[in-house]
Amino acid sequence: MLSVLAAGSVSKVSTVTHDANWFLEHAWIIPLLPAISFVVILFFGKRMPKKGAEIGITAVAISFLLALATGWSWIDHRDHVEFDAGGDESEVVDDHGDYLAPDELGNDEHAVVVDDGHSNVNDSVRLAVAAAEAGGEAEGSHPYVAVQTSTQWLQSGGVEFSAGILVDGLSVMMLLVVTLISLLVHVYSTDYVGGDRRYTHFFAFLSLFTASMLFFVLSDNILQMIVGWELVGVCSFALIGHWWEEKPNSDAALKAFLTNRVGDVGLLVGMITLFFAAGGGTTFDTITINEQIVQGQVGHTALVVAAAALTAAVMSKSGQFILHTWLPDAMAGPTPVSALIHAATMVVAGIFMVARLYPVFFEGMSIGGSSINLLSTVGAVTLVGAGLLAFVQDDIKKVLAYSTVSQLGYMAMALGVGAWTAAVFHLFTHAFFKANLFLGSGSVAHAVHSFDMKKDMGGMKKYMPRTFWTFVIGSVALAGLPPLAGFWSKDEILVGTGGWGLFGGTGGNGAYTFHLVMGMIGAALTAAYMTRCIYLTFFGRWRGGHAHDEHAHDDHAHDDHAHHGEPHESGPRILIPLYVLSGFSLVIGLVNLPPGLFSGSSKDPAGWQERFLHYIEPAGSSYFPAVAHGTPSWSLALISTGIALLGIGLAFRYYFIRVDRLSRVTGQSLTSLPNGLTTTNRLARAGHTLLVNKYYLDHLYTGIIAGFTKGPLARAAYWVNQNVLDRTVNLAGETAVRTGKVVYTKIDQGVVDGFVNRAGRASDATGQELRKINSGRVQNYATLLFAAAAILAGAFIILFAL
Amino acid sequence: MLLNQFLLLAAGLFCIGVYGVLVRRSAMLVLMSIELILNAVNINLVAFGALTDDVGGSVFALFTIAVAAAEVGIGLAIVLLMYRNRRSIDLAQVDLLKG
Numbered sequence: 001m002l003s004v005l006a007a008g009s010v011s012k013v014s015t016v017t018h019d020a021n022w023f024l025e026h027a028w029i030i031p032l033l034p035a036i037s038f039v040v041i042l043f044f045g046k047r048m049p050k051k052g053a054e055i056g057i058t059a060v061a062i063s064f065l066l067a068l069a070t071g072w073s074w075i076d077h078r079d080h081v082e083f084d085a086g087g088d089e090s091e092v093v094d095d096h097g098d099y100l101a102p103d104e105l106g107n108d109e110h111a112v113v114v115d116d117g118h119s120n121v122n123d124s125v126r127l128a129v130a131a132a133e134a135g136g137e138a139e140g141s142h143p144y145v146a147v148q149t150s151t152q153w154l155q156s157g158g159v160e161f162s163a164g165i166l167v168d169g170l171s172v173m174m175l176l177v178v179t180l181i182s183l184l185v186h187v188y189s190t191d192y193v194g195g196d197r198r199y200t201h202f203f204a205f206l207s208l209f210t211a212s213m214l215f216f217v218l219s220d221n222i223l224q225m226i227v228g229w230e231l232v233g234v235c236s237f238a239l240i241g242h243w244w245e246e247k248p249n250s251d252a253a254l255k256a257f258l259t260n261r262v263g264d265v266g267l268l269v270g271m272i273t274l275f276f277a278a279g280g281g282t283t284f285d286t287i288t289i290n291e292q293i294v295q296g297q298v299g300h301t302a303l304v305v306a307a308a309a310l311t312a313a314v315m316s317k318s319g320q321f322i323l324h325t326w327l328p329d330a331m332a333g334p335t336p337v338s339a340l341i342h343a344a345t346m347v348v349a350g351i352f353m354v355a356r357l358y359p360v361f362f363e364g365m366s367i368g369g370s371s372i373n374l375l376s377t378v379g380a381v382t383l384v385g386a387g388l389l390a391f392v393q394d395d396i397k398k399v400l401a402y403s404t405v406s407q408l409g410y411m412a413m414a415l416g417v418g419a420w421t422a423a424v425f426h427l428f429t430h431a432f433f434k435a436n437l438f439l440g441s442g443s444v445a446h447a448v449h450s451f452d453m454k455k456d457m458g459g460m461k462k463y464m465p466r467t468f469w470t471f472v473i474g475s476v477a478l479a480g481l482p483p484l485a486g487f488w489s490k491d492e493i494l495v496g497t498g499g500w501g502l503f504g505g506t507g508g509n510g511a512y513t514f515h516l517v518m519g520m521i522g523a524a525l526t527a528a529y530m531t532r533c534i535y536l537t538f539f540g541r542w543r544g545g546h547a548h549d550e551h552a553h554d555d556h557a558h559d560d561h562a563h564h565g566e567p568h569e570s571g572p573r574i575l576i577p578l579y580v581l582s583g584f585s586l587v588i589g590l591v592n593l594p595p596g597l598f599s600g601s602s603k604d605p606a607g608w609q610e611r612f613l614h615y616i617e618p619a620g621s622s623y624f625p626a627v628a629h630g631t632p633s634w635s636l637a638l639i640s641t642g643i644a645l646l647g648i649g650l651a652f653r654y655y656f657i658r659v660d661r662l663s664r665v666t667g668q669s670l671t672s673l674p675n676g677l678t679t680t681n682r683l684a685r686a687g688h689t690l691l692v693n694k695y696y697l698d699h700l701y702t703g704i705i706a707g708f709t710k711g712p713l714a715r716a717a718y719w720v721n722q723n724v725l726d727r728t729v730n731l732a733g734e735t736a737v738r739t740g741k742v743v744y745t746k747i748d749q750g751v752v753d754g755f756v757n758r759a760g761r762a763s764d765a766t767g768q769e770l771r772k773i774n775s776g777r778v779q780n781y782a783t784l785l786f787a788a789a790a791i792l793a794g795a796f797i798i799l800f801a802l
Numbered sequence: 803m804l805l806n807q808f809l810l811l812a813a814g815l816f817c818i819g820v821y822g823v824l825v826r827r828s829a830m831l832v833l834m835s836i837e838l839i840l841n842a843v844n845i846n847l848v849a850f851g852a853l854t855d856d857v858g859g860s861v862f863a864l865f866t867i868a869v870a871a872a873e874v875g876i877g878l879a880i881v882l883l884m885y886r887n888r889r890s891i892d893l894a895q896v897d898l899l900k901g
């Protein structure tokens with residue numbers, strides 16, 4: 001089945017009204033609460049009984065409940081508008097205008113601006129209404145209606161700066177993900193960073209981060225998006241450098257910040273281009289900009305520039321090749337931060353931005369009908385490149401970090417090939433299982449006080465069975481085996497590449513065969529490195545137990561724990577978030593079952609198929625391009641599962657069978673074969689070296705780029721400085737000194753000072769005389785008063801009598 | 803109407819009051835002299851009020867009397883405190899503000 005939502009046949013109505021569910025209109029409260037919590041924790045946190053943690057947890061918990069209510073309202077809103085044209089929604093709408101009448105929807109465009117007395121406060125809810133496509137019998141009168149609540153901030157020179165929220169499926173989904181994971185991470189952190197010297201500070205920044213991310217996803221204009229984007233960057237900086245006393249940590253924070261600056265240039269250029277090209281130089285409104293592009297009002301060149309510049313922003317924020325280098329280093333931060341920021345939420349800001357401004361990319365990169373473009377290729381290269389890097393990491397968090405980079409590559413690739421829903425769905429599922437894995441790795445590290453799998457882990461299954469099982473669930477979900485979460489989203493991406501015509505799949509926006517192959521390779525790599533990670537961490541025998549203070553990043557606060565002795569299972573505040581997340585990892589993929597898998601129509605509201613697509617994707621709305629959806633096929637699902645199993649199988653054979661057997665024979669807990677491929681084969685060894693050196697990208701950045709800047713470039717600049725600039729400056733300085741001397745002796749000393757001195761002397765003499773009058777006797781004063789009054793009276797009489 | 807007589811009386815009282823304020827050394831007598839000045843003004847007000855057949859003059863006179871009562875209250879308080887501090891109410895000795 002091929003369902004194409006063609007823009008050409010869609011009639012678009014953008015209109016403004018004031019009616020939406022309370023929760024949808026007041027979603028701005030959700031970011032506000034953590035923002036308030038940040039300030040409160042900062043000022044009063046240390047005096048609270050739990051050092052501020054309770055404030056953050058309460059704020060985020062309330063935000064989460066509000067997000068749930070908002071999600072519920074959104075589902076109601078979506079279905080309500082769609083299936084019940086005679087309900088409250090259209091009643092109110094009818095008071096304002098008749099634009100929702102079904103027979104009018106198929107006609108031409110018209111915009112109704114309703115002035116109902118609230119316009120003086122400029123508080124408006126915009127319903128960007130899009131009629132359903134012509135001929136779509138199932139969606140005949142089911143518009144996708146986004147709710148926008150905005151206030152004008154200021155207006156200057158015809159440019160409108162507004163502040164507001166845009167609530168649609170995408171932002172509601174992000175609200176739920178961010179608040180839920182943030183809540184779990186907050187709970188987890190009370191144990192994990194308990195007793196830390198900057199415990200309160202940590203919670204303050206967790207709150208600020210949550211607020212920033214929520215602010216970002218709710219933005220209704222690109223200016224606000226930039227602000228949110230930078231805010232999450234700042235929070236990331238502060239939290240990566242949480243233990244800044246150690247040089248590598250503060251270096252990592254700086255690296256993250258500076259690498260992101262590179263991409264931010266792209267963000268600014270892209271947004272400015274959009275503002276002038278699509279916003280007409282008057283508005284930053286996201287919906288307006290998107291609508292202009294969807295309607296073909298914007299020149300292609302401007303869109304190409306904007307899309308390319310914004311891709312650079314995505315590369316830095318979402319860790320795409322070649323600007324991904326900051327993300328693995330960002331693991332210097334506390335593990336809850338890695339889970340929250342560098343896996344589940346902040347790094348998806350780039351993906352979210354693309355999803356939000358999708359028309360820019362869809363039109364700018366000509367995604368439809370093409371077979372290669374910048375965004376999809378960056379994603380595909382990242383996906384495989386980072387997957388390979390994950391194999392040579394000894395630090396468990398770095399394995400997960402590269403895995404995150406790789407999965408973000410999946411998302412970027414999916415957006416690049418036009419599989420919007422697949423990308424957003426993968427973002428959604430990935431948030432759960434990657435947070436699960438990160439928190440699980442933190443749980444292990446908490447027990448052994450190290451992140452080094454080869455030196456300090458091994459055999460942890462025996463000591464931490466609960467962490468082990470949650471970690472395995474997360475890994476299987478990540479590896480993409482059915483029916484866990486990762487399978488459904490990954491498979492959708494592969495379907496979306498549209499490069500699957502050979503095997504019975506149809507649809508998609510173009511024939512992205514290269515990307516399909518890369519996606520398949522990535523699936524195998526993901527499955528294999530997670531198998532390696534599980535073996536090294538949980539199987540074999542425990543290799544720790546010796547002094548490992550030099551590795552202990554995370555245990556400043558745990559001096560009371562014995563550094564020796566056997567590791568033990570973590571406490572409930574660490575385990576419960578793990579249970580919740582692994583529960584979600586098990587089942588969350590089922591929210592977007594592909595059509596045709598079970599009986600029933602894909603659009604059936606009572607059915608279970610494509611629920612995610614139905615509620616999240618703004619298909620047919622006025623601000624979303626006409627993307628085509630590929631049709632899933634059994635053969636593709638079987639092959640991708642087979643490839644993942646192959647990856648697991650190869651890694652299993654190497655680690656669980658060969659290494660394990662050798663370990664038993666030698667009586668040691670080995671981490672690799674002594675005579676493996678990398679020691680016997682030259683090519684393999686070269687590849688290994690390349691990976692260990694992370695493709696020499698860090699060398700490129702620090703050695704060559706920074707080195708050139710420091711070396712020849714700096715010397716040249718120094719010469720220019722000394723010989724050109726300084727000479728001019730010296731000349732100017734000497735002239736100024738000479739002039740100054742003349743001015744000083746003649747004008748300053750003679751004229752100005754003379755005048756001032758004389759004025760001073762005159763007032764001194766006057767004062768000496770006048771002080772005699774000031775006798776202190778009240779009667780003398782009275783005499784003067786009466787004398788003056790008498791004189792004035794006399795003058796008055798003479799003046800008026802004559 | 804015999805306005806002149808009232809004005810002359812008022813002017814005389816006023817001059818006596820001013821003289822008292824300026825030359826008497828006792829704070830009590832100065833206060834009493836101020837009362838004379840105020841009453842001279844009152845006579846003027848009442849006289850002009852009667853001349854123009856306007857009740858406003860009398861109203862203002864009453865107002866002045868009320869304010870004068872308050873003024874005397876404060877004035878006496880000052881004198882009393884002065885006496886407590888210096889055992890004297892001689893105004894010639896009160897010259898702390900001398901510049």
